[in-house]
Amino acid sequence: MKNVQEILAQLPKVDEVLNDSRIEASLDKAPRSIVLDAVRDVIGRYRKQILKENGSADSFNADSFFDALTKEINDRNKPSLERVINGTGTILHTNLGRARLCKAAQEALQEIAWGYSNLEYDVQKGERGSRHDHVEKLLHQITGAEAVLAVNNNAAATMLCLSAMAGGHKVIVSRGELVEIGGSFRIPDIMESSGAVLREVGTTNKTRLSDYAGAIDEETAVLMKVHTSNYKIMGFTADVSVKELVKLGEAKGIPVVYDMGNGLMTDLSEWGIDEPVASSGIKAGADVILFSGDKLLGGPQAGIIIGKKKYIDKMKKHPLARVVRMDKLSIAALEATLREYLDEAKALQNNPVLRMITEPAEKVRERGERLLREMEDAHHMTLHVVPAQEQIGGGAVPAKTIDGWAVMIDSRIPAERIERQLRKNKIPIIARITKGRVLIDMRTVDDAEIQIIATALRQVYSRNKQESGQ
Numbered sequence: 197m198k199n200v201q202e203i204l205a206q207l208p209k210v211d212e213v214l215n216d217s218r219i220e221a222s223l224d225k226a227p228r229s230i231v232l233d234a235v236r237d238v239i240g241r242y243r244k245q246i247l248k249e250n251g252s253a254d255s256f257n258a259d260s261f262f263d264a265l266t267k268e269i270n271d272r273n274k275p276s277l278e279r280v281i282n283g284t285g286t287i288l289h290t291n292l293g294r295a296r297l298c299k300a301a302q303e304a305l306q307e308i309a310w311g312y313s314n315l316e317y318d319v320q321k322g323e324r325g326s327r328h329d330h331v332e333k334l335l336h337q338i339t340g341a342e343a344v345l346a347v348n349n350n351a352a353a354t355m356l357c358l359s360a361m362a363g364g365h366k367v368i369v370s371r372g373e374l375v376e377i378g379g380s381f382r383i384p385d386i387m388e389s390s391g392a393v394l395r396e397v398g399t400t401n402k403t404r405l406s407d408y409a410g411a412i413d414e415e416t417a418v419l420m421k422v423h424t425s426n427y428k429i430m431g432f433t434a435d436v437s438v439k440e441l442v443k444l445g446e447a448k449g450i451p452v453v454y455d456m457g458n459g460l461m462t463d464l465s466e467w468g469i470d471e472p473v474a475s476s477g478i479k480a481g482a483d484v485i486l487f488s489g490d491k492l493l494g495g496p497q498a499g500i501i502i503g504k505k506k507y508i509d510k511m512k513k514h515p516l517a518r519v520v521r522m523d524k525l526s527i528a529a530l531e532a533t534l535r536e537y538l539d540e541a542k543a544l545q546n547n548p549v550l551r552m553i554t555e556p557a558e559k560v561r562e563r564g565e566r567l568l569r570e571m572e573d574a575h576h577m578t579l580h581v582v583p584a585q586e587q588i589g590g591g592a593v594p595a596k597t598i599d600g601w602a603v604m605i606d607s608r609i610p611a612e613r614i615e616r617q618l619r620k621n622k623i624p625i626i627a628r629i630t631k632g633r634v635l636i637d638m639r640t641v642d643d644a645e646i647q648i649i650a651t652a653l654r655q656v657y658s659r660n661k662q663e664s665g666q
């Protein structure tokens with residue numbers, strides 16, 4: 197046994213570490229400031245540990261020191277926003293970035309990020325153009341809408357729409373449709389911020405056309421319908437369809453705004469997804485329709501406003517339009533995503549959100565089987581492919597689950613530890629624990645990610661040994 201001072205004296209000085217060949221590679225990759233901070237921290241950590249052990253441990257181990265240092269530098273040099281593997285089975289996971297983008301959108305992002313673009317320039321005429329033009333024609337073709345305006349997100353779209361159409365005036369909404377979408381977005385709050393005055397009608401479970409009709413006065417600027425995209429009212433219920441609302445609006449000369457939320461562009465009823473398609477809202481005669489770009493549409497974050505030109509033009513001229521405008525990268529991704537919808541069969545194949553929703557359970561199970569085969573020879577865990585219920589998520593289609601498959605991990609290593617190790621993987625893998633076992637849902641895992649998961653699961657074994665000090 198050595199005394200503490202002797203072991204402490206073996207700790208390298210900062211300069212010595214910086215000149216050691218074992219961190220040469222790290223110095224090439226990471227800025228010197230990051231390396232320096234990491235060196236100081238790891239030396240400090242080792243000093244503390246040596247003092248804690250009070251001479252009971254062996255001498256200082258330089259190799260383990262440089263391994264720890266390299267890991268520390270790598271961790272610090274990683275981008276904060278990083279890719280993860282979604283093993284939750286929730287397709288539109290808001291915490292995990294909602295929609296995965298299609299290939300065409302990824303390519304458009306690269307191209308537009310790299311160079312200059314005609315964002316607000318009309319190349320044909322050689323004069324100033326509008327950033328709104330890039331998606332207007334496409335959305336007209338897909339939904340039949342007369343005019344289009346895309347903004348930052350649907351919360352912004354709602355705010356802009358109500359400010360422009362109903363600032364200082366009344367907006368009539370059913371009590372059954374005063375939606376909250378994840379804490380910070382509540383229809384009544386957004387309405388108040390927009391300067392419109394909320395006039396609630398009906399009850400939580402029943403609202404009739406006569407409720408709207410009875411509430412209309414000379415101060416009423418908008419009849420609003422909100423799609424209850426993240427909850428379902430069941431049982432003794434009644435609500436008023438867009439069509440009926442439009443009829444009432446036309447008779448009284450009041451426009452109808454329909455917040456559809458999801459932005460479904462193509463009918464998915466064949467797959468049991470009973471959600472209204474955006475074009476159906478236009479057909480029903482709604483004056484303005486609002487929806488998100490990154491929910492069922494499967495594009496980048498965006499709020500899309502479609503409808504009658506007279507109202508959209510008013511919004512385009514409103515000062516808030518500048519505040520909530522979309523940037524060129526999102527426009528590039530949105531345009532490419534929408535282009536796929538010109539051929540519905542192609543969209544179902546190429547748009548990852550639609551592909552995941554419509555993929556047969558059998559295919560999901562095959563991916564699980566592949567992961568099993570990759571792990572056949574592992575001794576520290578046994579994998580099973582088990583039935584699972586997957587969700588669309590993102591506040592969309594709440595009452596619907598999809599039959600699918602997950603890989604369940606059987607191991608003597610505690611589930612919490614496996615789950616944590618997967619999260620701490622180089623590409624973090626987000627799994628869940630059900631009944632004491634780790635589950636990786638295969639619907640939201642891509643073919644290309646199976647190998648990565650297998651490698652991570654193998655490393656769980658060695659990392660577990662390190663962690664439990666065996």
Ligand SMILES: *Cc1c(COP(=O)(O)O)cnc(C)c1O
Nearest residue numbers: 349350351377423425456457488
């Ligand atoms: C999701 C949703 C919103 C908010 O959309 P974001 O794009 O997340 O801002 C608003 N209204 C409805 C009905 C929604 O479903």
